[in-house]
Amino acid sequence: MQRADVTDAVWAALLARRNDDAAAGPSQEWSEAERAAWELYAPLATGHPGAHLFAQVGQSLDGRIATPSGDATDVSGPEGLKHLHRCRALADAVVVGVKTALQDDPRLTVRLVPGPSPARVIIDPRGRLPDSAKALTDASVRRVVIQASDRPRAPGVEVVRLTPAECGWIAPEDIAGALADLGFGRVLIEGGCVTIQRFLDAGLLHRLHVAVAPLIIGDGPSGLRTAPVARLRDALRPETRVYGLETDVVFDCALANPGNAKMSRCPTEPKVVAARA
Numbered sequence: 001m002q003r004a005d006v007t008d009a010v011w012a013a014l015l016a017r018r019n020d021d022a023a024a025g026p027s028q029e030w031s032e033a034e035r036a037a038w039e040l041y042a043p044l045a046t047g048h049p050g051a052h053l054f055a056q057v058g059q060s061l062d063g064r065i066a067t068p069s070g071d072a073t074d075v076s077g078p079e080g081l082k083h084l085h086r087c088r089a090l091a092d093a094v095v096v097g098v099k100t101a102l103q104d105d106p107r108l109t110v111r112l113v114p115g116p117s118p119a120r121v122i123i124d125p126r127g128r129l130p131d132s133a134k135a136l137t138d139a140s141v142r143r144v145v146i147q148a149s150d151r152p153r154a155p156g157v158e159v160v161r162l163t164p165a166e167c168g169w170i171a172p173e174d175i176a177g178a179l180a181d182l183g184f185g186r187v188l189i190e191g192g193c194v195t196i197q198r199f200l201d202a203g204l205l206h207r208l209h210v211a212v213a214p215l216i217i218g219d220g221p222s223g224l225r226t227a228p229v230a231r232l233r234d235a236l237r238p239e240t241r242v243y244g245l246e247t248d249v250v251f252d253c254a255l256a257n258p259g260n261a262k263m264s265r266c267p268t269e270p271k272v273v274a275a276r277a
């Protein structure tokens, strides 16, 4: 494990890279820990053609992202939270599923580090999110709702209407295409688990950061799921580097073959809408 030290100089260089300054990079004078911080974040800051999708999960030692009653406040430690805000600051857009938007009512802004707040995208196929949700009301950035319904939204909120596949899920490829059409190159898939799983199983994630904080919750939703395998040799084993951020440990996973979907457009389990209402 390498210690990552995100000093002001490192962060300034990362923000410059995010703003497409190709010359921005590590300085000779940087320490090893500063160079490690650059390695951790530079792949997120660097622009790519089309939409470049990366996900971030903040979880406990036992892989939970909330308690069974839904308390998800600060699973991550202080440095893990800063890490999340850095991921947001390096992204053009941040995507959450409607359950996260309903349960946590997040602002999805960048507050813990200097940097721009990304556009907000909510996947809300049935139009369940009220117009009063914090992610939709703050008009300082673009706000987008991906819907399968005709529900009208407040002025200023962009609506992308996508048709679900037969299984009930909107194909993640269609969502990624819509995000690219909207001009979002660097896209953070922030959660929750269901939303990340759709992109992971479709082979659309270029990178996955799992930030582990030293607490044990015991039960509750898990941070990460994917299509199960019968044999360990078939498990997804991404090339991974591990970084220490004082209070949290970040597993930086490079998902080498985005585009090689593990599954077809529809997962084996169809979407059961009634059970979720």
Ligand SMILES: NC(=O)c1ccc[n+]([C@@H]2O[C@H](COP(=O)([O-])OP(=O)(O)OC[C@H]3O[C@@H](n4cnc5c(N)ncnc54)[C@H](OP(=O)(O)O)[C@@H]3O)[C@@H](O)[C@H]2O)c1
Residues within 6 Å of the ligand: 056, 057, 058, 059, 065, 066, 070, 072, 075, 096, 097, 098, 099, 100, 101, 103, 104, 123, 124, 125, 126, 128, 168, 169, 170, 171, 172, 190, 191, 192, 193, 194, 195, 196, 198, 221, 223, 273, 276
């Ligand atoms: N620790 C962390 O890093 C972190 C980050 C984010 C969230 N969370 C936690 O995660 C929990 C919620 O996660 P979750 O997994 O239950 O739900 P979620 O991913 O937030 O939302 C899932 C819902 O979003 C919609 N959706 C997402 N992708 C879709 C697609 N491809 N096609 C159609 N609909 C799609 C569906 O809405 P419908 O149900 O309306 O059909 C789906 O049920 C909360 O407790 C939150 O606090 C933790």
